[in-house]
Amino acid sequence: MKIRSAKVIVTCPGRNLVTLKIETDEGVYGIGDATLNGREKAVVAYLEDHVIPTLIGKDPQRIEDTWQYLYRGAYWRRGPVTMTAIAAVDVALWDIKAKMANMPLYQLLGGKSREKVMVYGHATGLDIESCLEEVQKHVDLGYKAVRVQCGIPGVPTTYGVAKEAGKPYEPADSALPAEHVWSTEKYLNHVPKLFAAVREQFGDDLHILHDAHHRLTPIQAARLGKEVEPYHLFWLEDCTPAEHQASYETIRQHTTTPLAIGEVFSSLHDCQELIQKQLIDYIRATITHAGGITNVRRIADFAALYHVKTGFHGATDLSPVCMGAALHFDTWVPNFGIQEHMPHTAETDAVFPHAYEFKDGFFTPGEVPGHGVDIDEKLAAKYPYKPAYLPVNRLEDGTLWNW
Ligand code: CS2
Ligand code: MG
Numbered sequence: 229m230k231i232r233s234a235k236v237i238v239t240c241p242g243r244n245l246v247t248l249k250i251e252t253d254e255g256v257y258g259i260g261d262a263t264l265n266g267r268e269k270a271v272v273a274y275l276e277d278h279v280i281p282t283l284i285g286k287d288p289q290r291i292e293d294t295w296q297y298l299y300r301g302a303y304w305r306r307g308p309v310t311m312t313a314i315a316a317v318d319v320a321l322w323d324i325k326a327k328m329a330n331m332p333l334y335q336l337l338g339g340k341s342r343e344k345v346m347v348y349g350h351a352t353g354l355d356i357e358s359c360l361e362e363v364q365k366h367v368d369l370g371y372k373a374v375r376v377q378c379g380i381p382g383v384p385t386t387y388g389v390a391k392e393a394g395k396p397y398e399p400a401d402s403a404l405p406a407e408h409v410w411s412t413e414k415y416l417n418h419v420p421k422l423f424a425a426v427r428e429q430f431g432d433d434l435h436i437l438h439d440a441h442h443r444l445t446p447i448q449a450a451r452l453g454k455e456v457e458p459y460h461l462f463w464l465e466d467c468t469p470a471e472h473q474a475s476y477e478t479i480r481q482h483t484t485t486p487l488a489i490g491e492v493f494s495s496l497h498d499c500q501e502l503i504q505k506q507l508i509d510y511i512r513a514t515i516t517h518a519g520g521i522t523n524v525r526r527i528a529d530f531a532a533l534y535h536v537k538t539g540f541h542g543a544t545d546l547s548p549v550c551m552g553a554a555l556h557f558d559t560w561v562p563n564f565g566i567q568e569h570m571p572h573t574a575e576t577d578a579v580f581p582h583a584y585e586f587k588d589g590f591f592t593p594g595e596v597p598g599h600g601v602d603i604d605e606k607l608a609a610k611y612p613y614k615p616a617y618l619p620v621n622r623l624e625d626g627t628l629w630n631w
Contacts, residue, residue, distance in 0.1 A: 229254050229328075231288050234280045234320075236262065236272050239608035241575035243398070244268045244616060245547040247603050248275055248316035250324065252288050258323030259603055260316035261516045261553070264308055265398075265545035266405075266617045274313040278302075283317065289328075291321045295522045311494035311519040318520025319553045319599065327598040333556035334593055337525070344590035345558040347542075347569035348373035348437050348462075352389045352397055355379055356425050362393065363426060363434075370588030373435035373462060373566060378422050382414045387441045387621075387631065396544050396570055398618070405617040408631070411624050412443060416452055423459035435462035435566075437488075442469045442630040443621070446478035453483030462566070463488040463510055463539065469630055473499070476507035486510065491541035494518050496527045503536050510539035510565045516550040517541070521557060528561050537565030544570045548580035552601035555584050555593035567591065579608045 232253040238246050246262040262271045279298060286294060298314045299305060326333040334340060349366045351374045353359030359378040366374045377388035377397075385408045390397040419438070426436055438461060444452065449467035456464070465488040468475055479487065490512035493499050502508045511531050518524050528538050538561055540554045551569075558567050569591065572580075582601040583594025594600040621631040 229287060229289060231283045231286050234283050236275050236280075237603060237605060237608050238268065238272060238613045239579055240611040240614045241579045241608075242573035243545060243576075244613055245576065245579075246271055246316075247547060247549060247608075248320055249603065250283065250288065250317070250320040252324060256324050256327050258288070258320035258327065258598065259549055259601065260319035260323070260520070261547040261550040262312055262316035263516060263545060263547050263550070264312045267309060268613070270309045271312050271316075274309055275316065279313055279317060288321050288324050291318065291325060291522060294318075294321060295520065299519070306495045306497065308492070308494050308517055311523070312517050315516050315518065315520035315523070318522050319515060319549065322521050322553070323598040330597050332593060332595050332597065333553065333599045334559040337521070337557065337560035340559055341562050342559060342564065344587075344592050345555055345564070345567050346372055346589065347567045347586070347591055348375050348435065350375050350377070350388075350397075350570055352377045353379065353393070354389060356422050358393060359422060360425060360429055363430060367430065367434065372589040373437060375437040375439060375568075376422055376426055377439065378419070380411070380415050380418050383411050384409055385619075386415075387443070388439055398543065398545060402617060402619075403615045406619040408619045408621045409624060410443060410621050410629055412448055415443070416448060419452070420455050420459075423456050423461065427459050432460070437462045437465065439465040440467040442466050444468050446475045449479045450482035453479055453485035453487070457483060457485055461485055465489065465512070466491070470499070470502060473501035473507070476502055477505070480507050488512055488539050491517070491543075495523070496530060499527070500530070503531050503534050506534050506536070508536060510537050512539050512541045514541040514546065514550065515553050515557060516546050521553060524557065528557075528563060532563040537563045539565040540567050542568030542570060544572055544576075548572055548576065548582050549599070549601045549603070552582050552584055552593065552599040555591050556599055558591075559593050575611065579604055579611070
C-alpha cells in the first residue's frame, strides 16, 4: 500500500480551518487537522513545500516510522508550526489505518475506557449577570461542567468574552491583530465574585472552570488560586506562562485549586517538569498542536505516572477533525480528565460531516471506521481563506503583555 497523493484544503466557514487529506493507491483516504490560529498559512506552506513531497510513495501503515521521519528528519524540531504539520499527517494516517481495519479509531488505541466523554462548554458574559444566564443555558443543555468568563469593570475588552450572548468569542475579525487593554488588578478584584455568584445560583455540583490565559504572574496566580478555594473550581487554566516550568512551584505551594495548562504546548518537553513535579493536575496539549495521536499518547501515558489527567483544548479554532480524533482518544485514554467543547458554526459542521454526538453533557465518538469526520471539498471551496489574527494585549501603561 502506498501514499498516492496528499493535499491541503483551506476553508473559512466562519473561521479559517486547514485540513490535510492523504490518499492511498488502494482508494482509502484519511484527513488530519492542520489549523494553527493566526498562522494557518505557515502550516500550509510547511506541509505543501516540505512534507507532502516526502510522503508520496511511503507506506501509510507505517505511522510511527513516518512520525519519526518528520520529527527527527526535520532537524529543526518542535514548535507549533512543525508539530501541527506532523499532527495532520499523523491523524490522517491513523484515520486510514482504522478504516483499513474497519474499526472506530478508539478500538485501535485499545478500546473503551468509558462509555462517554464529559465535556465542558463556555459561558461568557459582559457582566456577571449575563454570564449566569449563559451558565443556565448550558445547565439546561445538560452540561455537567462550564467554563465561566466575564467582563471586568473598567477593562474595555476582556479575553474570552463573546461580544454577543451565545456567540463564540473568536475569531477576531480584524485583518491585523487588534490591541486589547488589560488590568490584572481589576481582574483579580472582580473575578472571585463571578465564582461566588455561580456557586450561589447553581450549588456545589456543577464543575466550574476558568481560563486566566497566561495573564498573571506566579504570585498573582497563587493569590487567585488561594482566594477561590471556597468555590472549588474544577481547574484554573493557563494562570501564568510556563516557559519556566518551575514557576508553577510558587503557585502550587499556596493553593489547592487544580491547575491546567498546555494548549500552546507542542511537545512533552514543554511540560515534562510540570508533570514530573506534579505542579499541574491537567495537561491540555491537544492532538492538532502537539504532534498528533502518536505523540499525545506518549504525553498522556507519561502524565498518568504522576496523577495528571488529560483536558484537551477544544476551541473553535480546532476543526471538527481535531474534535473527532480527540473524542476517540478521550474514549480510550485511561487518565482522562475532561474535553473542551466550543460548538462549531453550522457552516463548519456542514463542511465537516461527523459521527460524534453530544447528549446531556457528554460526547460519544461514533462507531464508523476511522475518526468519523470527513470533509466536503466542494462546500469547503465556497469559503475562501480570510486573514484573521488573535489580538495582542497591553497593560494600561502600554506594556505589551501576555494574551
Ligand atoms: C482558549 C482558546 O479555549 C481556550 O481555552 O484559551 O479559545 C484560545 O484563546 C484559542 O484557542 C487561541 O487560538
Ligand atoms: Mg485556554
